[in-house]
Amino acid sequence: MQEKLEAIRREIEAGIGQANSRKELFELKMKYLGKTGEITALLKGMRDVPAEERPAMGKLVNDVRSWAEELFAAREEELKAKELSEKYASEKLDVTMPARFVGTGSVHPVTLVRRELIDIFAGMGFDVFEGPEIEKDYYNFQALNIPADHPARDMQDTFFITGEYLLRSQTSSGQIRVMENKKPPIKVLSPGRVYRSDSDATHSPMFHQMEGLVVDKGITLNDLKGLLDEFARRMFNSETKTRLRPSYFPFTEPSVEVDLSCSNCGGKGCRICKGTGWIEVLGAGMVNRRVLENCGVDPDVYTGFAFGMGLERIAMIKYGINDIRLMFEGDVRFLKQFKD
Ligand code: DAH
Numbered sequence: 001m002q003e004k005l006e007a008i009r010r011e012i013e014a015g016i017g018q019a020n021s022r023k024e025l026f027e028l029k030m031k032y033l034g035k036t037g038e039i040t041a042l043l044k045g046m047r048d049v050p051a052e053e054r055p056a057m058g059k060l061v062n063d064v065r066s067w068a069e070e071l072f073a074a075r076e077e078e079l080k081a082k083e084l085s086e087k088y089a090s091e092k093l094d095v096t097m098p099a100r101f102v103g104t105g106s107v108h109p110v111t112l113v114r115r116e117l118i119d120i121f122a123g124m125g126f127d128v129f130e131g132p133e134i135e136k137d138y139y140n141f142q143a144l145n146i147p148a149d150h151p152a153r154d155m156q157d158t159f160f161i162t163g164e165y166l167l168r169s170q171t172s173s174g175q176i177r178v179m180e181n182k183k184p185p186i187k188v189l190s191p192g193r194v195y196r197s198d199s200d201a202t203h204s205p206m207f208h209q210m211e212g213l214v215v216d217k218g219i220t221l222n223d224l225k226g227l228l229d230e231f232a233r234r235m236f237n238s239e240t241k242t243r244l245r246p247s248y249f250p251f252t253e254p255s256v257e258v259d260l261s262c263s264n265c266g267g268k269g270c271r272i273c274k275g276t277g278w279i280e281v282l283g284a285g286m287v288n289r290r291v292l293e294n295c296g297v298d299p300d301v302y303t304g305f306a307f308g309m310g311l312e313r314i315a316m317i318k319y320g321i322n323d324i325r326l327m328f329e330g331d332v333r334f335l336k337q338f339k340d
Pocket of ligand 1: 169170171172211212249251252282283284285305306307308309
């Protein structure tokens with residue numbers, strides 16, 4: 001027995017220095033101290049030792065077991081420290097190295113225009129209302145004085161979802177939703193996406209509009225003109241003028257088309273304004289009495305004006321973009337030209 005213990009002692013002493021990882025060390029430890037390990041087997045064998053020798057023998061085996069356990073624990077600590085320092089060495093970060101370039105995003109021109117418009121009109125006391133893109137025929141057409149068979153429906157090639165629901169073709173639907181829920185005075189902007197079955201260099205099946213609505217006692221076309229003048233000066237430059245031309249929209253009476261003097265050539269005529277000195281930017285007019293009535297607003301007490309513009313169109317004019325499709329292709333070379 002004593003010899004056997006001595007042999008185990010030597011084996012462990014020799015083996016422990018060669019265990020160079022915690023895994024190897026564990027395997028070695030199991031060989032002696034595991035459930036079926038050699039020292040464990042000796043302890044189990046105690047019951048076969050004559051009773052009078054048992055205490056002395058037991059002490060010998062137990063001493064070797066304690067000695068081995070301490071040795072394994074110490075080596076375990078050593079290896080742990082070694083593995084940790086190797087890990088630190090291999091994961092070392094050189095914080096003085098130059099940083100890798102991370103491309104930063106830029107703000108989309110339509111978002112820039114949207115933010116700027118909201119800023120301008122919010123400064124004049126407008127609230128913002130955003131209506132749904134999947135809209136009822138009633139809000140997109142009927143309540144705006146465009147009944148089912150009205151020829152004005154052909155002005156916009158609409159995507160219908162069902163007989164009753166459609167993808168809104170204009171943010172004018174927001175006018176109705178606002179007036180249904182709020183009594184005048186009303187001063188609201190309604191920006192958002194609109195959809196039409198139309199696609200070429202100046203039309204996209206999805207684009208953005210911004211609607212404006214003002215309703216109160218005594219509102220006149222003159223107020224509209226004054227507001228648009230201020231908008232034009234702030235959006236483009238202080239020299240920009242507006243021009244109203246008679247037009248037709250079912251939801252306004254009278255209706256106007258609004259041109260801005262070309263900010264590129266100052267009105268002399270250039271490529272952007274096609275030599276005319278003016279650029280058409282929006283539709284507007286005095287809210288039709290029928291529309292007010294549809295929303296429960298008394299047209300003999302209140303009057304109002306409305307306007308609607310395309311954000312891509314404003315962006316094209318402001319940034320000299322000649323093809324609307326550039327704004328939806330996601331080409332980074334185009335997009336990164338626009339900074340906040
Ligand atoms: N909704 C019209 C369109 O999409 C634009 C418009 C014209 C809006 C006149 C208005 C308006 O509010 O008064 O073509």
